[in-house]
Amino acid sequence: MNDIITTHRLTKYYGKQRIVDTLNLSIPEGSVYGLLGRNGAGKSTAIKMLLGMVRPDRGRAELYGEDVTTLRPESRARIAYMAEGHPLYTGMTIKQLVAFSAPFYETWNQDLVGQILDHFQLSRKKRIRHLSRGQRAQVALAIAVAPDPELLILDDPTLGLDTVVRRDFLESLIQIIQRKGRTILFSSHVLGDVERVADRIGVMVAGVLRVDCPTEHFKKSLRKVVLEFTGEPPATPSLEGLVGARQVGSTLEVVIAGYNGVHREALDGLNPTHLEEVELNLEDAFIEYTRGEKKPLPIFYREEGE
Amino acid sequence: MWWAIVRKELREIAPIGLLAVAVHLVFVSGLMGIKLVTNLPFRGFFLNVPQGTQGIPFVHQDFAWGFTIVTIVFAIVLAFRQAAWEDIKGTYLFLFHRPMARTHIFLAKILTGIGFYVVCSFVPIVVYGWWAATPGNHPGPFEWSMTWGSIRILFTIVLLYLGILVTYILPARWLGTRILPLVAVGCLAMAIAPTPLLWPLSLSIIIILASLLITTICHIATNRDYA
Numbered sequence: 445m446n447d448i449i450t451t452h453r454l455t456k457y458y459g460k461q462r463i464v465d466t467l468n469l470s471i472p473e474g475s476v477y478g479l480l481g482r483n484g485a486g487k488s489t490a491i492k493m494l495l496g497m498v499r500p501d502r503g504r505a506e507l508y509g510e511d512v513t514t515l516r517p518e519s520r521a522r523i524a525y526m527a528e529g530h531p532l533y534t535g536m537t538i539k540q541l542v543a544f545s546a547p548f549y550e551t552w553n554q555d556l557v558g559q560i561l562d563h564f565q566l567s568r569k570k571r572i573r574h575l576s577r578g579q580r581a582q583v584a585l586a587i588a589v590a591p592d593p594e595l596l597i598l599d600d601p602t603l604g605l606d607t608v609v610r611r612d613f614l615e616s617l618i619q620i621i622q623r624k625g626r627t628i629l630f631s632s633h634v635l636g637d638v639e640r641v642a643d644r645i646g647v648m649v650a651g652v653l654r655v656d657c658p659t660e661h662f663k664k665s666l667r668k669v670v671l672e673f674t675g676e677p678p679a680t681p682s683l684e685g686l687v688g689a690r691q692v693g694s695t696l697e698v699v700i701a702g703y704n705g706v707h708r709e710a711l712d713g714l715n716p717t718h719l720e721e722v723e724l725n726l727e728d729a730f731i732e733y734t735r736g737e738k739k740p741l742p743i744f745y746r747e748e749g750e
Numbered sequence: 751m752w753w754a755i756v757r758k759e760l761r762e763i764a765p766i767g768l769l770a771v772a773v774h775l776v777f778v779s780g781l782m783g784i785k786l787v788t789n790l791p792f793r794g795f796f797l798n799v800p801q802g803t804q805g806i807p808f809v810h811q812d813f814a815w816g817f818t819i820v821t822i823v824f825a826i827v828l829a830f831r832q833a834a835w836e837d838i839k840g841t842y843l844f845l846f847h848r849p850m851a852r853t854h855i856f857l858a859k860i861l862t863g864i865g866f867y868v869v870c871s872f873v874p875i876v877v878y879g880w881w882a883a884t885p886g887n888h889p890g891p892f893e894w895s896m897t898w899g900s901i902r903i904l905f906t907i908v909l910l911y912l913g914i915l916v917t918y919i920l921p922a923r924w925l926g927t928r929i930l931p932l933v934a935v936g937c938l939a940m941a942i943a944p945t946p947l948l949w950p951l952s953l954s955i956i957i958i959l960a961s962l963l964i965t966t967i968c969h970i971a972t973n974r975d976y977a
Contacts, residue, residue: 499975
């Protein structure tokens with residue numbers, strides 16, 4: 445499968461702080477890629493570099509094999525972008541915003557815009573400034589998909605939306621995805637959203653892409669092991685792939701990436717009274733993986749079957 | 751695509767232009783001896799306007815000072831609305847993702863801004879000139895060529911407008927670096943505006959400087975970050 449998005453050692457500094465650090469990313473055609481990370485992890489900056497809104501200090505990014513810093517308007521027309529917070533012209537009505545956007549695209553589908561606006565029950569006469577945050581997201585989605593883009597890049601599209609609106613928004617997004625084999629890259633804080641939509645994830649920690657694999661692979665790679673002791677738990681042994689360890693009373697919780705027999709043997713060697721292996725959902729896996737600031741994190745880049 | 755940008759810009763800057771024209775007209779009405787402003791805010795500014803022209807229209811400084819002040823403020827607000835406002839609201843991210851070269855988008859913005867500024871700023875010159883040209887309104891002589899001085903001010907302030915645009919879009923961290931282009935343009939404008947150069951020469955200088963500034967703006971707009 446062709447890679448639609450590729451980055452090569454993409455790096456960005458703001459002042460002396462490295463916001464995105466040597467990002468190497470390849471997103472194949474037709475995949476739905478969820479980019480995760482805590483606040484300030486560099487997700488938005490990475491996305492802005494992908495779209496040529498921010499210039500990298502080092503490295504390069506390509507969309508459809510074209511350097512994004514010199515992306516031709518015809519190529520840009522194939523890409524939809526929803527920026528974080530849905531910045532739209534607040535003085536315009538929805539109708540005016542649609543009328544403003546349409547002339548830029550040869551493939552503009554006015555019927556589709558109408559369908560989406562009707563689905564969300566949005567009056568065309570309403571000014572953007574009078575819309576709720578959720579309604580703005582819906583308008584932004586309608587405008588983003590109207591030109592029938594092949595690639596959608598969505599920067600935290602559900603940020604600030606309440607649960608119901610978020611669910612409705614995501615279901616519309618899923619319908620749009622299912623309609624054609626589009627490639628989607630989206631960043632999010634809401635792990636449930638990512639789990640529902642993405643077939644592949646990347647996790648950025650302090651500007652570095654630490655995870656790049658199928659969603660299921662990530663969940664299976666991380667295992668929490670709960671060990672119970674009669675008294676004070678012993679010190680955590682040095683284990684390859686150790687993500688974190690936490691002591692709660694007489695219980696020791698250990699999170700390990702790439703858990704295997706060697707790990708089990710080492711933990712058995714601590715002589716716990718009880719040992720339980722717990723599978724993590726995406727949210728727990730993400731929290732365990734990104735918790736803490738300075739711990740050395742294992743990197744698993746290459747996944748099986750690709 | 752160009753028209754879409756032009757329409758958007760006009761929609762956004764129309765209220766500013768209408769306000770500027772209104773202020774101009776209130777000022778000019780004072781010169782024409784029509785009292786409109788006794789209860790308006792800032793009436794001190796307007797009440798200082800001689801009620802009725804004290805000399806020859808456009809030649810004596812009864813028109814030029816008020817026209818210059820209002821036009822400069824108009825240029826500052828106009829440039830702010832066109833450049834800084836999009837930055838503050840984050841709408842550059844929306845605008846620059848439209849499939850059109852960033853240079854062309856900014857060129858459409860600038861040309862719309864200049865055109866709109868020129869049209870709005872011509873209104874008081876035309877109204878006051880028309881009044882001055884009508885026999886019986888004032889005792890002095892009048893020729894339309896007497897308006898050249900004001901027209902020169904009008905076009906010189908185009909440079910100031912462009913300088914302000916540069917200041918707003920320049921991603922400089924220090925205030926000094928940011929306002930340096932504006933200071934440079936301001937000095938040039940002050941040198942050009944009152945200098946009684948031949949009109950074609952003044953206009954040529956303005957056009958050359960404006961072209962340089964527009965090129966600079968397009969270069970900055972294309973290469974800066976929109977974080």
